[in-house]
Amino acid sequence: MKNSIQFTVIEDGQNQQIETFHGAYPNLMYLLKDKLFLNSFGECGGMGKCATCIVKTTGIKGNSVTKDRNEPNTLIKLGHTEENIRLSCQLFITQDLEGAQIEILENIF
Known part of the structure; x- marks a missing residue:
């Protein structure tokens, strides 16, 4: 498909x-x-505060690599300092995700 994003x-x-x-x-x-x-996924509706949408990413690129807004603080509170641990609510659907691998981590809440 033209201009599709696959991951x-x-x-x-x-x-x-x-x-x-x-x-x-x-x-x-x-x-x-x-x-x-997914049940109990994204409880805060995309505000980057609850961490119920946590994922491990491989192969994202561009601006999507940068953690903005509430994401860094939320992840640090949970002890996640790894670059590839992300909140899926803070990742936009762009070509930055093309070819990436997204692993849904077990919800610990």
Whole structure:
């Protein structure tokens, strides 16, 4: 598909190819909730405060590498200082996700 964005999502050890388009969802959290029907995922609605949408990323690029807004503080409070641990609500659906791997981490709440 023209201008599509494709990436792999790993949930419970299962790989799933996702194909979407720039701006099709407000952020990655909404896409994951819609496509994978995740319970208790994204409880704060995308504010970057609850960490119920935590993911491990491999291969994201561009501006998506930068953690903004509430994300760094929320992750530090939980002891996550790794560059590749992210809140999916803070990742926008852009070409930065093309070819990436997104692993949904177990919700610890």
